[in-house]
Amino acid sequence: MSTLAPVQRLRLLRELERKVLWLSAWTIHHANHIRPNRDGLKVGGHQASCASLATVLSALYFSVLRPEDRIAVKPHASPVFHAIQYLFGHQTREKLERFRALGGAQSYPSRTKDVDDVDFSTGSVGLGVAMTLFSSIVQDYVRLKNLGDGKRPTGRMVALVGDAELDEGNIFEALLEGWKHDVRNLWWVIDYNRQSLDGVVNDRLFGRVAEMFELVGWRVVTLKYGKLLETSFTQPDGAHLREWIDACPNSLYSALVFKGGAGWREALTRDLNQYPGIRRILEQHDDASLHRLMTNLAGNDMQAVVDAFEGVNDDTPTCFIAYTIKGQGLPFAGHKDNHSGLMTLDQMAGFKKGMGIEDGQEWDKFAGLTSAPADLQAFLDAAPFNAEGRRRTEAPVVAIPAQLTKPNDKKSSTQEGFGKILNAIASEDGELARHIVTTSPDVTVSTNLGAWVNRRGLFGHTEAEDVFRELKVVSAQLWRQTPKGQHVELGIAENNLFIQLAAMGLSHQLFGARLLPIGTLYDPFIARGLDALNYACYQDSRFMLVATPSGVTLAPEGGAHQSIHTPLIGMGQPGLVSYEPAYVDELAVLMRHGFEYMQQENGGSIYLRLSTRSLAQPERTLTPDQQSDIVSGGYWYAPPEEGADVAIVAMGAVTPEAVAAHESIARDFGGAGLLVLTSPDRLHTDWLAAQRNRGRTAGLVDRSMSPIERLLAPLSRDARIVTVMDGHPLALSWLGSVRGQRVVPLGIEKFGQSGDIPDLYRTYGLDSAAIIDAVARAV
Structure with a gap:
């Protein structure tokens, strides 16, 4: 140039x-x-x-x-x-x-x-x-x-x-x-x-x-x-023309643009004819050139x-x-x-x-x-x-360890587990830790990101010490801001969170550097930023969304802070696969999978719906097959006998109620199974894909069963399935369509309220008694 x-x-x-x-x-x-x-x-x-x-x-x-x-x-x-x-x-x-x-x-x-x-x-x-x-x-x-x-x-x-x-x-x-x-x-x-x-x-x-x-x-x-107008303003009385245009209401100016040169001439003659310079400008221009001048x-x-x-x-x-x-x-x-x-x-x-x-x-x-x-x-x-043709950049894939270090607490919530898993990654200071960036809309501590930020620091252009630390005021949070920090602290605006995640999740294609973004927020407020979340996914941005706490399980906070339909949002949002683990070992598997899935060509973003409810953790070492089942969407916690007529299907924080109900009904319904789901979203997607494949030309497709079909296969065709979750029951009620079995879905269909967990689970039909009753009604 x-x-x-x-x-x-x-x-x-x-x-x-x-x-x-x-x-x-x-x-x-x-x-x-x-x-x-x-x-x-x-x-x-x-x-x-x-x-x-x-x-x-x-x-x-x-x-x-x-x-x-x-x-x-x-x-x-x-x-x-x-x-x-x-x-x-x-x-x-x-x-x-x-x-x-x-x-x-x-x-x-x-x-x-x-x-x-x-x-x-x-x-x-x-x-x-x-x-x-x-x-x-x-x-x-x-x-x-x-x-x-x-x-x-x-x-x-x-x-x-x-x-x-x-x-x-x-x-x-x-x-x-x-x-x-x-x-x-x-x-x-x-x-x-x-x-x-x-x-x-x-x-x-x-x-x-x-x-x-x-x-x-x-x-x-x-x-x-x-330039034409600027020149006209330098002519005699040109200042009056400028003043007239400056004072011209938008509506009048737009109307005169449409009317053209004759309209301009009429208006200027009416308002500015007393100025000789303006009359001279009008005389120097025909209608076409006057229109060109006034629209310049x-x-x-x-x-x-x-x-x-x-x-x-x-x-x-x-x-x-x-x-x-x-x-x-x-x-x-x-x-x-x-x-x-x-x-x-x-x-x-x-x-x-x-x-x-x-x-x-x-x-x-x-x-x-x-x-x-x-x-x-x-x-x-x-x-x-x-000059460079297409400008979309690339970045190498970040290697993910074969296993993420998980805490061994006998009792824990998935939210606590998330914070500890992330803290372990931070302490190891490996390649994975260096590429993770976290962000949160002013709920960093309450979503268990505090330990990560203490280790990795707040991001800022310039260095700023934590004033509390400088003044030797004791605080659990060491909030030091430096250009090396790996947490971007946002104000309380969920739209900003999701657009920030969208930008972070495209860094490899915009700036040639791979980031593994994690954003945390309160689960009910996903709906506040839903337009921006959809926008982020539409761009094929890659990030991990950690939404916690969730459901009426956040008992004392009341209905305004209790999420109901977010599992449906997770299932319905393209470009985002949603999971709701019950236990911390499941969460560790899913976080590892998420870091890989975010980088795959045909991957996407991942949504983890977590809970603040502390549960007794199962004493087990997950086999590779069990880990695969967790990623695929579910596993048999208590496998049914072949041809069993009853099964309970549970997800997330209410799983202990399902376990207790299963122990009770096992005495009356021998061989009943307990199925724990981690992702109805993933199961539903794979089931629909299998259905579509079967409709194609014979001999050209894989006719193998989808994961949910394999999971439900041991049950009899007339089996009764009771589903329970802390969310809208529609997220699980589709299971009856897989093999034509009867489903009794339990979940939340109304706004929540304040209370403790036993009271709310009883009130909304999520406790073990409600599950047992649903099994009895299904018979």
Whole structure:
């Protein structure tokens, strides 16, 4: 780029900006008006939202960004992103022709479903924006520990933000967390087109945006007026024109954009005709050129955009407020209803003619442009962002020990066991310990991460001693903050936790360094951050989620802190396999499996639902087969006799009640079995997969039974199965479909309340008496 004269570079950038606008609009038009529509549904695609960002995205991708930079594109600007990647050679015409169709370019940029170089999936507004902030924290974490190859330059995390996205609360939660962690190398570019889905953005609200960013230490760069307007302001009475535009309400400005030159002339004549300089400006412009002048906002002016971006050369987080016009260059620019509007056939014909595109040239990379194709291609090839081709990095797999050291307490809760297992890993200081990073939303101690943090420390850019320690105040927590620390302490915001985990779990592909993230929180508050959890899994991020305590077993805390439907969340969430171990030895097996599963090509994230209830631990040494069964989802604690008519199936903290009930019914129902499940999620998934395989062509598939089919095979076809868990009974009631056996499911279907465990188990039908009664009713 440096070899080009500034004038030549600007000319080529404007040419490519023009092509990006055309390709994005044509891609959407083709999907809605040319491709056959079999179901009659509007395909959509947001032509107006694309148009407002064509300048900014062209400047970033073709001139400003470097290979180490990472970018989250505003969801509704997805076609612009795909158009740019098409010009780079990372997207195909076939996929653009199938935009929003099966196998085509995705509605919103997707790391896992698009072929082009997507850094961050976007779609659920606000989450991709916050993702860049937490990725910046992860980049610093990796850099300060010299993880990866150590040669990678520090990149900028960039987000293209729709102004209406700033209504999303998670963005402001992230801003506060970023301030706490001294976030750096972060750019947010706000597409201030003053329009949302249903109307025009409120003037008063956005007037405070710059102040909010400055309050948390950001630099704010406002791109308001383009070069044409700036020049007009220097003319006689030009200051009055500036004042008029500054005072113009968003709704009026948008309406005048849609009305065009005649509308501008009428408004300016009405309000500013007393100024000779303004009358002269109006006389110098016909309607077309007056419209071009009055819509010359900086966010749609290539020179202004490039100057603003190139003017920032440090690592201070920066918010660019780019004034743009929604639908700029399109027939419905400025109209308040243009968000999901589509150009008509006639409008597209006029737009196509104006772009200089001949029939049959719609997908040609340089059709309609005045510069030589060779010059344009050379410019694209030299773009710094594209210099290395695809930029997704790799990192070696971290070796996991054959066994994790587990505590030998005779009585323990799974939450206590988790803390001790992690502490043992920390004390060994091996490769596994060095790649683990933990994070928690202000519940570090109460989720048993304290010992880990004492050994591995808090992460921060700068070193800060624990004041209590300095003043010799006795405390069990040695909270020393250093760049070497391996725990990222967050405030109480579950959205932030899950987006932080999402960023950590993609570190190997974003920054070339493998992390094994563990996030802890209270199980009932998974629901608070569920959108962000889904977002993390959608990106195929890899992490271990430890949710504890859980269920009404958290007895004194009452219904607000007792989780009911989280087992269903674990089962229903793609990209996440859920487990609920009853005993600590099971937990040690599952944690080891989780560290491996997080790194497998076809793996994913893992959710461990733990408990604070202290249980007597079984005296046993698990065989390899038993460990395999625990990972697969369940094992016979007390195997049934062949053809047994009764079985109890239990999971998690209520397992002792199931054991007691089994001992009681064994006297009346000889041969009854007790099945302990660790993962109905895993069992259900494998069962469905086996069912699907059996439906394929004979002789080409594995017809072996799934784990749950093998587990239930010893029971008679008429066996009665009583299931019990501290959660919604639906998570286990599907077991009756496996072999057509009758199931009586016990669990929690109502909000909990305060009490002790015996009272609550009795009240909600989880105690041994309820299990025995259910067996009797099933007979």
